[in-house]
Amino acid sequence: MYPVDSLRKLIQDIFEQNSLITATWSQLRRRDNVSYTKVQVKPVTLKNQLHYQFAFHYNNKVLHENLTPAEAIERMTVLCEETFRQGLLCTTEADYQILISKKYKVSILTKSPSKTSVDLSHNRKKQYVLEEGVPVSFLVELGIMNEEGRVLARKYDKFRQINRFLEMVQDVIPYLPEGRPLTIVDFGCGKSYLTFALYHYLSVQQRRSLKIIGLDLKADVIEHCNALAQRLHYGDLKFLVGDIADYDELNEVDMVVTLHACDTATDAALEKAVRWGASVILSVPCCQHELFDQIESPVMNPLLSHGILKERFSALATDAIRAKLLDLMGYKTQLLEFIDMEHTPKNILIRAVRGQAGQTADMWKEYTEFRDFIHADPYLERACADLLPGGANPTETAEGDVTEHNTDRSNGKSTTSPDSCDHC
Numbered sequence: 001m002y003p004v005d006s007l008r009k010l011i012q013d014i015f016e017q018n019s020l021i022t023a024t025w026s027q028l029r030r031r032d033n034v035s036y037t038k039v040q041v042k043p044v045t046l047k048n049q050l051h052y053q054f055a056f057h058y059n060n061k062v063l064h065e066n067l068t069p070a071e072a073i074e075r076m077t078v079l080c081e082e083t084f085r086q087g088l089l090c091t092t093e094a095d096y097q098i099l100i101s102k103k104y105k106v107s108i109l110t111k112s113p114s115k116t117s118v119d120l121s122h123n124r125k126k127q128y129v130l131e132e133g134v135p136v137s138f139l140v141e142l143g144i145m146n147e148e149g150r151v152l153a154r155k156y157d158k159f160r161q162i163n164r165f166l167e168m169v170q171d172v173i174p175y176l177p178e179g180r181p182l183t184i185v186d187f188g189c190g191k192s193y194l195t196f197a198l199y200h201y202l203s204v205q206q207r208r209s210l211k212i213i214g215l216d217l218k219a220d221v222i223e224h225c226n227a228l229a230q231r232l233h234y235g236d237l238k239f240l241v242g243d244i245a246d247y248d249e250l251n252e253v254d255m256v257v258t259l260h261a262c263d264t265a266t267d268a269a270l271e272k273a274v275r276w277g278a279s280v281i282l283s284v285p286c287c288q289h290e291l292f293d294q295i296e297s298p299v300m301n302p303l304l305s306h307g308i309l310k311e312r313f314s315a316l317a318t319d320a321i322r323a324k325l326l327d328l329m330g331y332k333t334q335l336l337e338f339i340d341m342e343h344t345p346k347n348i349l350i351r352a353v354r355g356q357a358g359q360t361a362d363m364w365k366e367y368t369e370f371r372d373f374i375h376a377d378p379y380l381e382r383a384c385a386d387l388l389p390g391g392a393n394p395t396e397t398a399e400g401d402v403t404e405h406n407t408d409r410s411n412g413k414s415t416t417s418p419d420s421c422d423h424c
């Protein structure tokens with residue numbers, strides 16, 4: 001057993017030698033002292049400076065703090081002397097397993113190192129595109145962070161959502177054209193948290209030359225977004241008032257984004273994207289009501305006779321249909337989880353990247369069989385009839401029959417909507 005001073009010395013040495021890989025502190029000394037239950041520490045580089053990221057694990061969230069080496073030594077010392085009774089320090093030299101008794105006697109078990117050092121910049125990027133502790137002007141303006149870069153507790157979900165979205169954007173960068181400015185449109189941009197995030201990430205962080213246009217029906221929201229873009233000096237981010245279906249100001253667009261655009265507004269956006277031949281589409285649909293009033297299938301009555309199941313099935317079927325239609329029109333489409341179900345049930349992201357159309361005849365057959373089985377007449381198929389194997393309206397069914405299609409491309413909410421959307 002050692003006195004607690006020996007532990008202080010060990011921590012000091014580890015930080016002075018820059019040998020820490022990870023540290024984990026657990027087993028609270030007193031439960032009423034703090035409300036987190038575990039702290040993990042690891043080195044990160046921020047603006048080319050070594051820092052230490054402290055991850056405080058609470059019951060349902062993790063908060064991060066980035067500290068300079070001097071601050072980190074101080075914080076680690078407090079954690080081991082006042083807060084926790086157990087620690088594991090993994091360094092490049094050795095692993096130290098630490099137990100601190102109630103009477104502050106310390107046992108340190110030294111073992112050969114179990115981890116190897118990691119590339120800090122890579123490590124950091126993988127974790128978060130936007131770091132807590134690093135102030136970002138648009139997040140400060142939107143009230144998500146304070147001026148020191150601390151994320152406000154009630155905005156933490158939004159912060160995670162923005163980071164998740166940017167991770168998705170990071171993944172599609174290889175599919176965007178290089179060597180020329182990009183044009184990106186965000187349809188149904190609303191308050192535009194994610195539009196600002198997209199601009200910050202691509203233009204400010206990645207230094208890509210680009211313009212982004214956000215479009216929405218709401219004039220007051222658009223006015224507010226334009227004023228914010230001006231304050232932030234985001235010169236190539238513009239917001240316009242308009243209806244997606246009527247938007248015809250551009251001939252070429254590289255990426256189309258729609259996030260929770262209501263009902264068939266998503267389809268109107270997908271149609272635009274396909275006609276522009278956009279390289280990338282990222283679309284999180286919302287309140288998919290259209291099929292709710294169309295779906296019919298005696299075989300599926302046990303499911304469709306329950307409103308809540310019918311509503312959920314209609315939403316899933318809508319997105320399955322969208323994905324298959326995009327595939328048929330030359331995209332490689334994936335459906336991904338956007339953010340955890342606990343934050344919003346509208347959490348499917350359609351990610352489509354332009355590629356070669358696959359087995360078109362088989363795909364079309366598969367598509368029409370599904371469509372006809374559930375008796376659907378989807379907006380996107382009607383709108384893109386000239387781009388699909390079935391040709392212009394009326395389209396052929398799998399059996400070769402001719403189906404009369406509704407030509408209404410209204411993108412308002414269905415008057416018999418099964419629920420009201422918590423996003424709209």
Ligand SMILES: C[S@@+](CC[C@H](N)C(=O)[O-])C[C@H]1O[C@@H](n2cnc3c(N)ncnc32)[C@H](O)[C@@H]1O
Pocket residue numbers: 187188189190191192193194215216217218242243244245258259260261262265268286411423424
């Ligand atoms: C739920 S909000 C989502 C806002 C934002 N994209 C986000 O994720 O926070 C949906 C937005 O889509 C807009 N919208 C719905 N239908 C539209 C249409 N046909 N044309 C343009 N905007 C539309 C609404 O005005 C609303 O601001």
